Amino acid sequence: MPLFEVFVRPRRGLQHQHAGSLRAEDAELALQYAREIYTRRREGVSLWVVRSSDITASQEDDAPMFFDPADGKPYRDATFYELPSKVRGL
Amino acid sequence: MVDAADALRDAQSRFEQRLTRDERVEPKDWMPDGYRRTLIRQISQHAHSEVIGMQPEGSWITRAPSLERKLILLAKVQDEGGHGLYLYGAAETLGASRDDMIDALHEGRAKYSSIFNYPALTWADIGAIGWLVDSAAIVNQIPLQRCSYGPYARAMVRICKEESFHQRQGYDIMLTLARGTAAQKAMAQDALNRWWWPTLMMFGPPDAESDHNSESFAWKIKRYGNDELRQKFIDQAVPQAEVLDLTIPDPELAWDEASGHYRIGPIDWDEFRRVVAGDGPCNRQRLAHHRRVREDGAWVREAVEAHADKTRARGLRARVGTGSR
Ligand SMILES: [Fe+2]
Numbered sequence A: 001m002p003l004f005e006v007f008v009r010p011r012r013g014l015q016h017q018h019a020g021s022l023r024a025e026d027a028e029l030a031l032q033y034a035r036e037i038y039t040r041r042r043e044g045v046s047l048w049v050v051r052s053s054d055i056t057a058s059q060e061d062d063a064p065m066f067f068d069p070a071d072g073k074p075y076r077d078a079t080f081y082e083l084p085s086k087v088r089g090l
Numbered sequence B: 001m002v003d004a005a006d007a008l009r010d011a012q013s014r015f016e017q018r019l020t021r022d023e024r025v026e027p028k029d030w031m032p033d034g035y036r037r038t039l040i041r042q043i044s045q046h047a048h049s050e051v052i053g054m055q056p057e058g059s060w061i062t063r064a065p066s067l068e069r070k071l072i073l074l075a076k077v078q079d080e081g082g083h084g085l086y087l088y089g090a091a092e093t094l095g096a097s098r099d100d101m102i103d104a105l106h107e108g109r110a111k112y113s114s115i116f117n118y119p120a121l122t123w124a125d126i127g128a129i130g131w132l133v134d135s136a137a138i139v140n141q142i143p144l145q146r147c148s149y150g151p152y153a154r155a156m157v158r159i160c161k162e163e164s165f166h167q168r169q170g171y172d173i174m175l176t177l178a179r180g181t182a183a184q185k186a187m188a189q190d191a192l193n194r195w196w197w198p199t200l201m202m203f204g205p206p207d208a209e210s211d212h213n214s215e216s217f218a219w220k221i222k223r224y225g226n227d228e229l230r231q232k233f234i235d236q237a238v239p240q241a242e243v244l245d246l247t248i249p250d251p252e253l254a255w256d257e258a259s260g261h262y263r264i265g266p267i268d269w270d271e272f273r274r275v276v277a278g279d280g281p282c283n284r285q286r287l288a289h290h291r292r293v294r295e296d297g298a299w300v301r302e303a304v305e306a307h308a309d310k311t312r313a314r315g316l317r318a319r320v321g322t323g324s325r
């Protein structure tokens, strides 16, 4: 029985968030099970289920290759730029 | 080029650094076999406890004293089934199979919490279970929210949130009975008498005698000793019993000013060992029921599999909406 990952959108306007996993015979049943398991208390307004095997994930070993290039680029953040204290609305 | 031994050493040291930094281990990370085995054992036994725990309370659903109590109890028992499923799911991220876990339960290779081998004799037992047993479960589970294995820790966060409803509805039943007629109050007292000691045993044997502990601490699966957690439970339960105006069935129970804790009389560990070994009041009944339900439901699982195979064979896409709503 395939493993599915469950994503729940807590409210309209928010993104779906990973809630956990479950096993189901197919996607349609996975959706039914997800409703029973992960949204008994109005935790969400929408559910996604994705076969875990369909997720391509970056590997831990590749983390430096993936994420190091973002290091040392503080100029991408607004706080990098100092403004004269009189300036408003920037 | 790194050879296999170097790669393994690297993975090992990364795993250890992660524990030192209090980071979570995730399913695809390298982990030692012992860590994986220990987790599968603990998580699956935790899952079994949730599911077997549905039986004593489930037996009162049809006999709840009002429609409201019945709805509440149904929701509570359904939650426990849900807890079992979160936990089986977490064990499955480690490569465990559901069938193997259930077989281990049926063959006695895997245990479940000894508390569920006691019967729920009266309606007051439903109050005592929610108040005491769920409170004890919360005390055990709160530190597990910071367990080093990510899926287990996250399942615990979800579970703890739901447990507080369980605890409150139990206390509410006790409060109602304790403030009721003399007979109702006596019923509440009787339930407290029967559930108090088995609840204290839920935390496991004293640390000095408890096996497979030290590794669990090193791996940050366990963070507090059995005695420490038991004490925490006692210190919160005793004043709660006072509010109910019920008596804890322990003549030696006393407040110890110096330590700031309640002191209790000796726990009957022989009883605990007997129940764990299979000789509690309901062990056979609990397992027989679980086996029967699994067998009775086999045709449903087979039918669902057959349907899924047929749908796949026809090349029909499941009627699932994509995107958002
Ligand atoms: Fe639970």
Ligand SMILES: [Fe+2]
Pocket: B080, B134, B137, B163, B166
């Ligand atoms: Fe519970």
